[in-house]
Amino acid sequence: MPDRFLYDYAIIRVVPKVEREEFINVGAIVSCGTKKFLEARIEIDEQRLMAIDSTLDLEMIRNHLAVIPIICAGGSESGAIGQLPHRERFHWLVAPRSTIVQTSRVHTGFCQNLPGAIEHLLDTMVRSSSRKPSVKAQLLAVRNDTHEMRSHSS
Numbered sequence: 001m002p003d004r005f006l007y008d009y010a011i012i013r014v015v016p017k018v019e020r021e022e023f024i025n026v027g028a029i030v031s032c033g034t035k036k037f038l039e040a041r042i043e044i045d046e047q048r049l050m051a052i053d054s055t056l057d058l059e060m061i062r063n064h065l066a067v068i069p070i071i072c073a074g075g076s077e078s079g080a081i082g083q084l085p086h087r088e089r090f091h092w093l094v095a096p097r098s099t100i101v102q103t104s105r106v107h108t109g110f111c112q113n114l115p116g117a118i119e120h121l122l123d124t125m126v127r128s129s130s131r132k133p134s135v136k137a138q139l140l141a142v143r144n145d146t147h148e149m150r151s152h153s154s
Helices: 046-052 058-073 086-093 114-126 135-153
Strands: 005-014 024-032 037-042 101-103 107-111
Touching: 005 037, 005 058, 005 114, 024 046, 024 058, 024 086, 024 114, 037 058, 037 086, 037 114, 046 058, 058 086, 058 101, 107 114
Parallel strands: none
Antiparallel strands: 005 024, 005 101, 005 107, 024 037
16 A cells, blocks of 8 residues: 555635625645645635625735745745745745735645645545536546556556
8 A cells, every 4th residue: 555645735725805705615734744744725716706896806815826936946946935844935925914915724634645635635625516527537537547547557
């Protein structure tokens, strides 16, 4: 059985009117110290956001959200925060805020595939049912992955 890795994650959300405490999940951040892994993915459903508050500045929200994966990746273009070790970057990203872009509390999980864990979080916590792949498409993808693994192991 392949190794399973302990990881921490938080869900990224947009809170259009902080005083109402309504939010839309728009992404996930996953961190694994064992693998020195830190990644965030963002998927904004702008129609859902506008349904909560039609006066939102979507460009401003997109700009704020775009910085999160850049900080996760680190490097010179990610500013001073991006120069921190990946665990410190994760803790900075998930620190409680009372702004329009927030994260959930940090949760923990186990997985064998960290990018797969992010995809699972997006499917279960971010994507609406209308944006998820159909069961038929999921089965086809599993079949293709299995076929690809068999062909590589031959």
